[in-house]
Amino acid sequence: MLDKVQTVTDAKKRYSAGVMKYAQMGYWEPDYTPRDTDVIALFRITPQDGVDAVEAAAAVAGESSTATWTVVWTDRLTACEKYRAKAYRVDPVPNSPGEFFAYIAYDLDLFEPGSIANLTASIIGNVFGFKPLKALRLEDMRLPTAYVKTFQGPATGIVVERERLNCYGRPLLGATVKPKLGLSGRNYGRVVYEALKGGLDFTKDDENINSQPFMHWRDRFLYCMEAVTRASAATGEVKGTYLNITAGTMEEMYARAEFAKSLGSIVVMIDLVIGYTAIQSMAKWARDNDMILHLHRAGHSTYTRQRSHGVSFRVIAKWMRLAGVDHLHAGTVVGKLEGDPATTKGYYDIFREEFNPQALENGIFFDQDWASLNKMMPVASGGIHAGQMHQLLTYLGEDVVLQFGGGTIGHPHGIAAGATANRVALEAMVYARNAGRDIWNEGPDILRAAAETCTPLKQALETWKDVTFDYASTDSPDFALTPDVSM
Amino acid sequence: MRLTQGQFSFLPDLTDEQIREQAQYAIDKGWAVSVEYTDDPHPRNTYWEMWGHPMFDNPDAAAVVFEVNECRKEHGSKYIRVIAFDSSHGWESIRMSFIVNRPSDEPGFRVVRQEGEGRIIRYTVESYAVREPEGRRYA
Numbered sequence: 001m002l003d004k005v006q007t008v009t010d011a012k013k014r015y016s017a018g019v020m021k022y023a024q025m026g027y028w029e030p031d032y033t034p035r036d037t038d039v040i041a042l043f044r045i046t047p048q049d050g051v052d053a054v055e056a057a058a059a060v061a062g063e064s065s066t067a068t069w070t071v072v073w074t075d076r077l078t079a080c081e082k083y084r085a086k087a088y089r090v091d092p093v094p095n096s097p098g099e100f101f102a103y104i105a106y107d108l109d110l111f112e113p114g115s116i117a118n119l120t121a122s123i124i125g126n127v128f129g130f131k132p133l134k135a136l137r138l139e140d141m142r143l144p145t146a147y148v149k150t151f152q153g154p155a156t157g158i159v160v161e162r163e164r165l166n167c168y169g170r171p172l173l174g175a176t177v178k179p180k181l182g183l184s185g186r187n188y189g190r191v192v193y194e195a196l197k198g199g200l201d202f203t204k205d206d207e208n209i210n211s212q213p214f215m216h217w218r219d220r221f222l223y224c225m226e227a228v229t230r231a232s233a234a235t236g237e238v239k240g241t242y243l244n245i246t247a248g249t250m251e252e253m254y255a256r257a258e259f260a261k262s263l264g265s266i267v268v269m270i271d272l273v274i275g276y277t278a279i280q281s282m283a284k285w286a287r288d289n290d291m292i293l294h295l296h297r298a299g300h301s302t303y304t305r306q307r308s309h310g311v312s313f314r315v316i317a318k319w320m321r322l323a324g325v326d327h328l329h330a331g332t333v334v335g336k337l338e339g340d341p342a343t344t345k346g347y348y349d350i351f352r353e354e355f356n357p358q359a360l361e362n363g364i365f366f367d368q369d370w371a372s373l374n375k376m377m378p379v380a381s382g383g384i385h386a387g388q389m390h391q392l393l394t395y396l397g398e399d400v401v402l403q404f405g406g407g408t409i410g411h412p413h414g415i416a417a418g419a420t421a422n423r424v425a426l427e428a429m430v431y432a433r434n435a436g437r438d439i440w441n442e443g444p445d446i447l448r449a450a451a452e453t454c455t456p457l458k459q460a461l462e463t464w465k466d467v468t469f470d471y472a473s474t475d476s477p478d479f480a481l482t483p484d485v486s487m
Numbered sequence: 488m489r490l491t492q493g494q495f496s497f498l499p500d501l502t503d504e505q506i507r508e509q510a511q512y513a514i515d516k517g518w519a520v521s522v523e524y525t526d527d528p529h530p531r532n533t534y535w536e537m538w539g540h541p542m543f544d545n546p547d548a549a550a551v552v553f554e555v556n557e558c559r560k561e562h563g564s565k566y567i568r569v570i571a572f573d574s575s576h577g578w579e580s581i582r583m584s585f586i587v588n589r590p591s592d593e594p595g596f597r598v599v600r601q602e603g604e605g606r607i608i609r610y611t612v613e614s615y616a617v618r619e620p621e622g623r624r625y626a
Binding site: 238 | 488490491492494495496497498499505508509512528529530531533570571576577578579580581582583584585595596597598606607608609610612
C-alpha cells in the first residue's frame with residue numbers, strides 16, 4: 001500500500017496543470033483525527049486489479065467531495081484543504097481478499113443543514129460509477145450531533161405513537177391486505193374490517209397500491225376508514241390502516257394526505273421510491289398534522305442486498321431517522337426476506353436507541369448519538385406466522401410492528417380468526433415473558449397452552465407448523481463477536 | 488362486546504396472583520405501578536381516574552393487588568386497569584397497561600356517521616354507557 005504517499009505541499013507543484021494521484025492531492029491523510037463535527041463515511045472498496053487501496057480510498061474521498069480528475073487552479077480561490085474529504089484509514093476486510101474498509105471524514109460545512117438530498121448527492125452522488133473501482137459499498141456513517149440537530153426526525157416517534165394508540169407493553173400487530181393488487185375498494189375494506197375487528201392494531205396497503213383501474217384511491221380511503229371506525233367501535237381500541245399516499249407528484253400526495261386526515265385516519269404511508277426530498281416533505285406534513293408516517297422500503301434491495309456494492313440498509317435507516325419517518329420495515333430474521341440476526345439487531349438499534357455504541361458484530365462501526373431525535377418503530381413483515389411468536393419477541397423485542405399478512409388472511413377459518421390467533425399468541429407470549437418463563441425454549445408449549453382456550457390459534461399452529469425460511473444470508477457482519485478486533 | 492384495550496384482554500381474565508406477577512415485572516424494571524378506574528372506556532379517554540398516586544417506591548407487587556382489591560370494593564362495576572410508568576429519559580411514559588376489572592355487562596360503542604358531500608363521512612365513536620351521567624353508567 002501507499003502508506004508513504006505524501007500530500008504534495010509545495011503549492012507550485014501541487015497546482016501545476018495535469019493529472020496527479022488523489023492521494024497526493026490531499027485526499028489521503030493517515031494522521032488525520034476526525035473532528036467531533038465531521039461526517040464520517042465507511043466505504044467497502046474493491047479496487048480494480050493493480051489499483052492501490054489507498055489511492056482508491058483517496059479517489060473516493062476526492063470524488064465525493066471537491067475533486068475532479070485533473071488539477072484545477074480554481075482550488076486556490078477557496079479554503080480547499082478544509083473542503084477536501086480526507087481518507088484517514090484503510091483496513092483490509094477480514095476474510096475478503098481484494099476488499100478494504102476506507103474511512104473518510106467530511107467537514108460539516110460541505111453539507112446543507114437538514115437535507116438528505118444534499119448529504120447523499122455528495123456521499124453517493126458520483127463515486128459509485130468510478131472506473132478504478134470494481135465495486136463500492138457505503139457500509140456505515142457517523143453523523144455528528146451538530147448535523148443530527150438540523151433534522152426534524154420522526155414525526156411522531158415510538159412513545160407518542162403508543163400514547164396515541166393507547167397501546168403499551170406489547171408489539172403492535174398488523175397485516176398487509178392481500179391480494180396486493182386487484183381488489184375493489186369495497187372488497188378491500190372488508191379485509192381491513194375483519195383483520196382489525198379480529199385483533200390487529202393496523203392494516204396496511206402494499207407498496208404498489210396507489211390508484212389503479214380496479215380501485216381508485218378515494219374509494220379505497222373511504223371504505224378503509226369505514227372499516228377502521230367500525231372495528232374501533234367493536235373493540236374499544238384505536239385502530240389504523242396505512243393509507244398509501246404515494247403518487248406521481250407532490251401535489252397529488254398532499255391531496256391524498258389531506259383527504260386521509262379529513263376522514264380521521266391516524267396514519268398515512270409512503271414508499272421509499274418517492275425519493276428523499278419527498279419523504280422529508282411528507283415527514284414535515286405528518287408532524288404538522290399529527291399523523292403517523294409509515295415508510296415502505298420499496299426498492300431498497302436493489303442497492304442494499306449485495307455485500308460488495310451499494311448502500312447498506314443500516315445507512316438507509318440512519319437517513320430515514322433523520323428524514324423523519326415513524327415506521328420503517330427492518331426485517332424479521334425468521335421470515336421470508338433477507339435478514340441475518342446480528343445484522344438485523346444493528347438495524348433495530350439504529351431505529352430505537354438514543355445512542356448506538358460501536359458494535360462490529362452487528363455491523364455498527366461508529367458510536368452514534370441521536371441527540372434526542374424521536375425513535376422509529378421497526379416493522380417486521382414477510383412470511384411470519386403465529387407459531388414463531390417466541391422467536392419474534394426474542395429477536396425483535398417489544399417496540400415493533402409485527403405484520404402477519406398471509407399469516408392473518410390465509411387462516412383456514414377466515415381473516416378475523418387469523419387476527420385473533422396472532423393477538424392471542426402475542427399476548428400469551430408477552431405475558432409468559434413478563435412472568436419469567438424462558439420463552440425461547442418454552443415458546444411452543446406456551447403457544448399450545450394458549451391454544452387450549454383459543455381455537456383460531458390452534459388452527460393457525462396446525463396450518464403453518466412446518467413453515468420456515470432457512471437460507472444463507474447474503475449480508476452478514478464481517479466481524480464475529482470477539483473482544484480483540486482492533487478498530 | 489369485550490373491551491380489548493390493554494396488554495392481556497385477549498387472554499382469560501387475570502387472577503390476583505397473575506396481576507401480582509405482572510406488576511412485579513414492572514416493579515423490577517424500576518417502573519412505578521398505579522391503579523386507575525373509569526366508567527368511560529372510550530378508546531381515546533386518556534385520563535382514567537387515579538386510585539391514589541403511582542406507587543413510586545413500592546418494592547412489592549402484593550401492595551398493588553391490595554390496592555386493586557380496595558378499588559374493586561368501591562368501583563367494582565367499572566373498568567380498572569394497572570399501568571406502569573417509566574420515568575427514564577427518552578421514554579417518560581407508560582410501559583405497561585392491562586385491565587384487571589370490567590363491568591359484568593359491556594354495552595360497547597356505536598358509530599355515529601355524519602354524512603357530508605362527496606361521500607365524505609365524519610365519524611364519531613360513542614360509548615353507549617356515557618349516555619348516563621358519571622357514576623350511574625354501569626349497574
